[in-house]
Amino acid sequence: DLDHSLEPARAIVGNVGDLMVDAIGELTPGTTVAAGIDYVVRTHPVTPLTYLYIVDEEKHLLGVVAMRDLLLARPGQILQDIMVPAPFVFAPDTILPEALKSALAKRHRVYPVVDSSNKLLGMVYSWRLFEYVATELSGQLGATVGLDREERSSTPIWRAFLMRHPWLQVNLLTAFVAAFVVGLFEDTIAQIVVLAVFLPVLAGQSGNTGCQALAITLRSLAVGELEEHSMTQLLRKEVVLGALNGFFVGLVAAAAMYFYSTMTGAADALTLALVVLIAMVGACIGSGLFGVLVPLTLRRFGADPAMASSIFLTTFTDILGMGLMLFLATSLLL
Amino acid sequence: DLDHSLEPARAIVGNVGDLMVDAIGELTPGTTVAAGIDYVVRTHPVTPLTYLYIVDEEKHLLGVVAMRDLLLARPGQILQDIMVPAPFVFAPDTILPEALKSALAKRHRVYPVVDSSNKLLGMVYSWRLFEYVATELSGQLGATVGLDREERSSTPIWRAFLMRHPWLQVNLLTAFVAAFVVGLFEDTIAQIVVLAVFLPVLAGQSGNTGCQALAITLRSLAVGELEEHSMTQLLRKEVVLGALNGFFVGLVAAAAMYFYSTMTGAADALTLALVVLIAMVGACIGSGLFGVLVPLTLRRFGADPAMASSIFLTTFTDILGMGLMLFLATSLLL
Structure with missing residues (x-):
């Protein structure tokens, strides 16, 4: 628990x-x-x-x-x-x-x-x-994408390759999971191709919302700001922020979907717009949640809470953002 | 220049x-x-x-x-x-x-x-x-995704919303650009739906490769490691690293595309695999380049080199990764 x-x-x-x-x-x-x-x-x-x-x-x-x-x-x-x-x-x-x-x-x-x-x-x-804290903090950003805290711009290229590559393969594996989820809805995409166009929009927004939550969590951890009480508060706050951000970003995205669908003659432009709005709100709520939980979970297992956190986070947000949109479209339109 | x-x-x-x-x-x-x-x-x-x-x-x-x-x-x-x-x-x-x-x-x-x-x-x-440097560094990660350096876990929710939301709308605008590029290839996707499944794979890999380059550039800037000479060296290094990482990750992704296409009975599985490999190499080279150039460009215009850098970077990597795959597929298969 x-x-x-x-x-x-x-x-x-x-x-x-x-x-x-x-x-x-x-x-x-x-x-x-x-x-x-x-x-x-x-x-x-x-x-x-x-x-x-x-x-x-x-x-x-x-x-x-x-x-x-x-x-x-x-x-x-x-x-x-x-x-x-x-x-x-x-x-x-x-x-x-x-x-x-x-x-x-x-x-x-x-x-x-x-x-x-x-x-x-x-x-x-x-x-x-x-010195120690500055070194730790300067490594935080890179650590979220699998960059070793020891790597410098002067690190030889082969050493840099060997340090970075394993995490890119991990990222690929997690991308396959997201791809698998998209693959489940291949028939839906074949019938409503405009959904493929909006895949990067959902993935991008939920990813960025989640990374904001991730960054504030890691910052709070690094400067010793979080205690048991405020951790729960942070979770609640990020969920509410996710809902608010998802709603207002979702409105704009839904409008874009409506006009794009109407222009390209896709059926049911209004339902598609609604699908985008609901998916955006849901995905951003989940992103806020995961942005807090991923570093806490890493820490619980004794790992550096920043390490590869962005890789794990975007796996969740990709699946959530794109999966939710495709699922809703399949349920409501097919 | x-x-x-x-x-x-x-x-x-x-x-x-x-x-x-x-x-x-x-x-x-x-x-x-x-x-x-x-x-x-x-x-x-x-x-x-x-x-x-x-x-x-x-x-x-x-x-x-x-x-x-x-x-x-x-x-x-x-x-x-x-x-x-x-x-x-x-x-x-x-x-x-x-x-x-x-x-x-x-x-x-x-x-x-x-x-x-x-x-x-x-x-x-x-x-x-x-104190100053630690404060600067602890803000770096968040700044890349549009999180204000002043925001703490204790910042009131409405203030946090007003500080974060504008950057999420910027991110949405940039996502529309990526969506527009995907939209150019709607006919291609309609005919080869498996391409839609691989969109998140290309976007995810080029994004993560680019963020590694971004992180090492920002780290080097923050600790005063880069001089005129080594800046050019860093560019060259990230391009070579992008090619290497893109090739080896691309091989695995190409194999996955080959098996997936064969399984789902898509035509020309081998050509599709080749498309994924070439797109991955090209996208990762570009990602390394942009990862260095985005913070340098922000700095050139007098801005914080970290500010929203990840938002701008992923716009480029999204367009490059997904655009290149769809362009190659259209050129070679249709």
Whole structure:
């Protein structure tokens, strides 16, 4: 059922633990400021220390001291007196969209990472978070059409071919399914050829409507915007939007069908126009639904929610758009 | 001609100047370390000073002093002696993809921005660069199908409708063009109905091949990877990839056409298979070409290269894929 795919957002695979490095600058709370400065001076090779981490004997994080506060303190003070207690920390399993949101709000240069008992495990630089997320996001568009996240414009042509081709064969297989559905109505098309002319219109509209829903779903997943509650809301919203968009686009398409049928002398122009309108509304509602469900389903199976999502989505929207029109025409006109 | 669209990459609109803030921490080279520390202490409200900027009377940037270096110096030294001269700087018109690349390499917290005569104009925080680029990239996928970069899953339904619907009507108009091309061959379809069954196959394959080329082009633009030289290389590469992918996918599709035609007793199964193969190769070559050219053309006209790019692209690929198959069938079989 749906419930399992409604867990908190995890578009970007990985968590803070994956980007964590060993902490530097661990000192005890009783250390004097003078000794602290001495520690900073003697750190070789010179590393860009931003904070000192104040820990007890069991490595529990008690507080942090910024370089600036060290500078402003009297040499005889102890670090416990000038540290910021209970600093902002990440857990190693904090998911990256959530960590990114915190980093944008806090704007620290580096964050301590602690376990559930507040033991210091390491630290994570904010630039690593940003770099990772930017890399993920720049791969999202390509991933929907089976483009490897690693491919660059400089990737050699044979490697690019081997990376892209398998997904094109998958796309072909899914296109055969859509073709099979169209094939079921060969007799209908033979009798009302104008329907063939409107096949690309139905496929194009439902595909684009679905891709809009897909894009907003992936965007929300990537920036950690979706929670269990709003996921259901998003589904409802995309269904309503699909109905609205399908209706107003369908009206124009129906008018076009009416004039085209009348001009080419096809029988029952008005019924054909109605078929196009109903098919468009139905197809766009389904497209909104699939646009949300395809990435959620991919994620549920542990896959990248963007990966080949557009290929799977257009299979559904092709079948729905073209199948519905041909089915309605067969039912109402033959 | 093409030359104008081959200027250096500018996918992400805007430059460093757009994200610049006033510099804080400007001091003269003759200031003593003690006076420098005094300046830091007296800065109210306490701002997270990372560097002191050492400037002459005309605000030319001579060097920077990190807080840590201030901490380690003797009080009587002057800032000129401990500053890092000729620090890394941005110009206000440095484009953002380029600034991002530098920021990922340098990993400073904040960068000075100077004019061409090295006068300090302000500074830009690295988190602003990352935030901006992440926002741009997270909008890229949606932008290709006419989804506004501002739309979130929380955007009210009527606002979402008004933002999305115009592009769906544009998509409908472009679909009519594709339908018109199919309509030119109505007689052909009436005589060889199996062609209608293969319309979605051609449209789907050329569309997906084109979207792969589109995605790699937009990705390269966004991360500042394309220069004049490699843009032409990318075009050549996508054309060759289109030919290769079209050939191997076309072979499978041709085999499917052969068996389907034989099964359903259509005449000239072998010629129909050949038609599918040639159409697929031609359509995929064209798709690779359009996938690169559509975003470059949008950019040339000053538009966001991603905006509605998929809508324009699939118009071309639809016409090319379906038109070529129907044209070849008409030429060779009727």
